[in-house]
Amino acid sequence: MITPLRLGARASLMSLAQSAPILAALAPTPMLLRPFSGEGGDRERDRAPLEEDGVFSQEIEAALLAGEIDVAVHCLKDAPTHDTPGLTMAAYLRRDDIRDCLVTRDPELRLDTLPLGATVGTASVRRAAALRAYRPDLEITSLRGPVSERLRSLFQHDVDALIVASCSMERLGYRHRIAERINPEIICPPLGAAIIALQTREDDMETRKRISKLHDLETEIEAETERLVLRQMGGFCNAPLAGYCKTNDDGNTVSYTVRARAFSPDGSVTIDARITGDDPTTAALAVCDVLTQRGARELAAA
Structure with missing residues (x-):
């Protein structure tokens, strides 16, 4: 009997959406997916003022080290910059679109054609800084939470536009809501953007072998280079x-x-x-x- 592969991921719609293709790609290997709620940990942290590394992955890493799961599924940009002792990034899935995108109620609008003084929702320091440099007339409103909640704020007219990761919109099935994919020269992506990383225990060679077919070498090179920076x-x-x-x-x-x-x-x-x-x-x-x-x-x- 084949031992089921136990995967751990954050209990968010985004995390589960990006875990589903992994489960499909590893079939017919028997698998168990364990969602982590983050209670008492990362879900209670506001994203915008974060001033430490790896706060979104601590609970899952602890379970991996304890042998409660075999594989941790991470968005690389949210994973620790330094490898946690005893753990390793064993596989990188092929990278998706690294660009941020503009989401508006009017699909014909572009970042350049947003009305003067339009309100744009984002809690990202990186996006806000880039927008202030490129369109200082825009009003930046701090808006955090799941993409679905941010979209609700948009269509309730709380804001005029959103800046969201293109890959997030695609993974959640919202590709049709993208008004414009923004040139990285205007809003530079975060290091590690659009990469799903699979983390295992360093000495668990059997699990690393079982997930090796998901690994993309080109993405590994880009990921490790960005982590070095x-x-x-x-x-x-x-x-x-x-x-x-x-x-x-x-x-x-x-x-x-x-x-x-x-x-x-x-x-x-x-x-x-x-x-x-x-x-x-x-x-x-x-x-x-x-x-x-x-x-x-x-x-x-x-």
Whole structure:
């Protein structure tokens, strides 16, 4: 008899929606999905003022270390920047769209055509700073909670528009609500965006073997490169740091573009760095050096 694979995920509609394809891909392996409510932990934390790493994953990681589950399902951008001792990111699913998107009641509107003074809902420091820099006339309203609740606020006319992750809208079946996918030059994505990571115990080789078919090598390289930038710059889930690693493959050669942006929460100061090279680690370290030379650490401290 095959031992069921026990997966742990947060008990949110988003987490369960992104876990469903994993269960389907691992079939016919018998599986059990354990939702974690986060009571007394991460669900009681407001996202916007977070000032520590990994607060969304502590309960699931504790269960993984205790042997209560075999695999933890994470959104990489919410996972700890540093690997928890005894645990490892054993597989990365193929990356989805890293861009944020504009959601409006009028599908013809774009970020550039929103009326002067329109209210835009987001609790993200990163999105708010980018919007203030690009459209200082807009009124940014702090709006948190599940995507479904934010959509309800939009259609109840509490706000005029939302900025949401494109991959979130797609995973929840709301692709048709996307008015515009926003250029990363305008709103730079969070490091680790649009990546689902599967975490196991470091010594659990059997489980790692069972989930290996879900692993995407290109995504692993991008994910680990972005985590390196986070570690070097002291970033985490909602810190004023954004960026991505992009694989460039023309069929003959492969290179990697690493981009990172540090910014002040009010959007008045941004520091950008972008390096392309054959080795993603070298490019990431070079980007961190450029950010440091341009005052990113002092900006974060301020």
